[in-house]
Amino acid sequence: MDLSYRSTISIYKSILEQFNPALENLVYLGNNYLRAFHALSKAAEVYFKAIEKIGEQALQSSTSHMLGEILMQMSDTQRLLSSDLEVVAQTFHVDLLQHMEKNSKMDVQFISESQKQYELEYQRRATNLDKCMAELWRMERARDKNAREMKENVMRLRSEMQAFVSESQREAELEEKRRYRFLAEKHQLLYNTLLQFYSRARGMIQSKAPRWKEQLEASRNPSNSH
Amino acid sequence: MDLSYRSTISIYKSILEQFNPALENLVYLGNNYLRAFHALSKAAEVYFKAIEKIGEQALQSSTSHMLGEILMQMSDTQRLLSSDLEVVAQTFHVDLLQHMEKNSKMDVQFISESQKQYELEYQRRATNLDKCMAELWRMERARDKNAREMKENVMRLRSEMQAFVSESQREAELEEKRRYRFLAEKHQLLYNTLLQFYSRARGMIQSKAPRWKEQLEASRNPSNSH
Numbered sequence: 001m002d003l004s005y006r007s008t009i010s011i012y013k014s015i016l017e018q019f020n021p022a023l024e025n026l027v028y029l030g031n032n033y034l035r036a037f038h039a040l041s042k043a044a045e046v047y048f049k050a051i052e053k054i055g056e057q058a059l060q061s062s063t064s065h066m067l068g069e070i071l072m073q074m075s076d077t078q079r080l081l082s083s084d085l086e087v088v089a090q091t092f093h094v095d096l097l098q099h100m101e102k103n104s105k106m107d108v109q110f111i112s113e114s115q116k117q118y119e120l121e122y123q124r125r126a127t128n129l130d131k132c133m134a135e136l137w138r139m140e141r142a143r144d145k146n147a148r149e150m151k152e153n154v155m156r157l158r159s160e161m162q163a164f165v166s167e168s169q170r171e172a173e174l175e176e177k178r179r180y181r182f183l184a185e186k187h188q189l190l191y192n193t194l195l196q197f198y199s200r201a202r203g204m205i206q207s208k209a210p211r212w213k214e215q216l217e218a219s220r221n222p223s224n225s226h
Numbered sequence: 227m228d229l230s231y232r233s234t235i236s237i238y239k240s241i242l243e244q245f246n247p248a249l250e251n252l253v254y255l256g257n258n259y260l261r262a263f264h265a266l267s268k269a270a271e272v273y274f275k276a277i278e279k280i281g282e283q284a285l286q287s288s289t290s291h292m293l294g295e296i297l298m299q300m301s302d303t304q305r306l307l308s309s310d311l312e313v314v315a316q317t318f319h320v321d322l323l324q325h326m327e328k329n330s331k332m333d334v335q336f337i338s339e340s341q342k343q344y345e346l347e348y349q350r351r352a353t354n355l356d357k358c359m360a361e362l363w364r365m366e367r368a369r370d371k372n373a374r375e376m377k378e379n380v381m382r383l384r385s386e387m388q389a390f391v392s393e394s395q396r397e398a399e400l401e402e403k404r405r406y407r408f409l410a411e412k413h414q415l416l417y418n419t420l421l422q423f424y425s426r427a428r429g430m431i432q433s434k435a436p437r438w439k440e441q442l443e444a445s446r447n448p449s450n451s452h
Contacts, residue, residue: 014283022280029273036262036269043262047255051413054248057240058406063399067406074413173289180284180293181445187277187300188438191431198428205421212414219407 004165005122011172012115015107019179023104030097037089041082048078066219070212077208081201091193096186103182114175118168125164129157230391231348237398238341241333245405249330256323263315267308274304293445296438303434307427317419322412329408340401344394351390355383 052075058068132154139147278301284294358380365373 011287014287018283019280022276022283026273026276026280029269029276033266033269033273036266040259040262040266043255043259047252047259050248050252050255051409054245054252054406054409057244057248061237061240061399061402061406064403064406067403067410070410071406071413074410074417077417173287176287177290177293177445180280180287180290180297181442183277183280184293184296184300184438185442187297188435188442191300191303191435191438195428195431195435198424198431202421202424202428205417205424209414209417209421212410212417216407216411216414219403 004169008118008165008169008172009115011169011176012111012118015176015179016111016115019176020104020107020111023100023179023183027097027101027104030092030100034089034093034097041086044078044082048075051075051078066215070215073208073212077204080204084197084200084204088190088193088197092190095189100183100186103179107179111175114172118172121164122168125157125161129154129161132157230395234344234391234395234398235341237395237402238337238344241337241402241405242341245402246330246333246337249326249405249409253323253327253330256318256326260315260319260323267312270304270308274301277301292441296441299434299438303430306430310423310426310430314416314419314423318416321415326409326412329405333405337401340398344398347390348394351383351387355380355387358383 051071055068055071055075058064058071061068132150136147136150136154138144139150144150277297281294281297281301284290284297287294358376362373362376362380364370365376370376
């Protein structure tokens, strides 16, 4: 029982002192990740804006009109990809980071209290059991005729204690498992959102690339003046 | 002819004073883009390293072992995606930016010289034509019997001048077109490389996600202690 008690306490401590701080740290790192993502989006936007401007110049030339069109489509495509990827970033921000932050804050109190309640209840039951066992010993020495009833009482209390301790350990393990699963499910969501983006992005480029290839090959034909 | 001369000169000027500086600027912006990309890779690596550490903790727990495995696989998958995306960044760096930079440097001299050679040759032919036309006028006034031969000479020179001017304009337009096409083809390469990445990334996640889904659902089953 004592082993189980220590094991249960150590799970609560582990959630409070290892998992929760790790989760808070993850939120911090996740916000860095988000900031870096937005910096990249910005750099991409500026780069393809410059491509677009060169495309506009080509549109005004006499013989490079088609090439200007291609450059501008390439710039537009990047804009679409970027705005699509922004949806993934939003999922990461709201569904993961904000949720993880909220949970980690709530857990500080929730887990402390769960641990405390367990300790108090364990103490209460252990004290009661000790008291009854001391009383039983006294009754058996005095050959008290109610000793047998007390013995049954003690055995019942012991068995209830056992059940309480097992159940409490199971509950603590479940709390721990819930938290790992929460993390895994959040990142499953992230990967699924990313997968959807990759599928759409692939489709977007596949719908444009053959035409670009065709037009670029045609632009090498000397009879094509545009 | 004068119109064509101005048009040809303006194309060379446009390449030198607009296209080439725009290309240099693009290289500068592209390097910013690359730096932002590497900062994002780094932030992603740190984030998923933290996920991995939490996964390792779960592996050591009594009931969350499977969830630990999932978290570590999620971390590994990100590592693979990242290293795959690095290939796209390398293509951008070497095949686009470095090549664009090299070309823009070479062009400063190449285009200036092409323009100069055109101006000199045009001047030479124009001066020669003027001289012959002045001579023809003198000969016709003096009723010189060689006037007709000179007239044929002048007509030939005029026609050659016309051909030279048309050909030069066509060449200048072609130089301009080549440069726009170079830019479009470079970005076609980038998009194709990106497309390959999206296809592989999609396959990578699709190969992992069903098993994660299955395992996460199974972890909710109370009879599963791991």
